[in-house]
Amino acid sequence: MNDKTGRKTRSTGNNQVVREAVSSKLKAYYDDIARQDVPQRFLDLLQDLDKAGGKSE
């Protein structure tokens, strides 16, 4: 949209604003995934391993 002003300008105050906006969007996206329930297959897997005492071959 703004071919000149959209250029990367390093170490300006606004870059800090953009950096923080990127980080907080990323964190929100990431935390959404991390809040999902642990899939049952992993709980079952670990339970089987624990029961077998590691001798699961």
Added chain:
Amino acid sequence: MNDREFRNDLIGFIPPLRAFAISLTGKVDRADDLVQETLLKAWANRESFEPGTKLKAWLFTILRNEFYTVFRKRKREVEDADGIIAANVGVHPEQDSHMDLTDMQMALGRLPVDQREALLLVSASDMSYEEAAVICGVAVGTIKSRVNRARARLAELLHLSAASEFGPEPEVKAALMSKTGT
């Protein structure tokens, strides 16, 4: 640490491992295969884990190594997938619901993988630059520059970078307000 404790600790780290794997691969099924492989390897090598060192960093290292093992094997396939993701950037989310990818996931998919992993470790997984450097087997300075480049590119891809002259766009404002408002 006995097996029961170790198992419970592993369960606690499944959510962050999944978040890392899903963000890294862009695919839930592939990510869950990585997580499963990581849990199996961690369990098989639990004797070699030194209590007192960080289990999270150890697990992330295993997952990352597993990712690259598979990644090299599937490199062609991954590149094809990246092409599909790239072709869909700019399409409204509701129009490509079959992709089941958010804007963020698509943007991450367009980052070079070394930048993507550095950004995910430092900015999303709460790893220090030093921990990320150990996990990735590179210098701290390399991690810093990868994170900076990844952030700048992500800002462009998410159309956040045009904010510099005209003040923050609504999305930027919202992001900032949610940060300061809590």
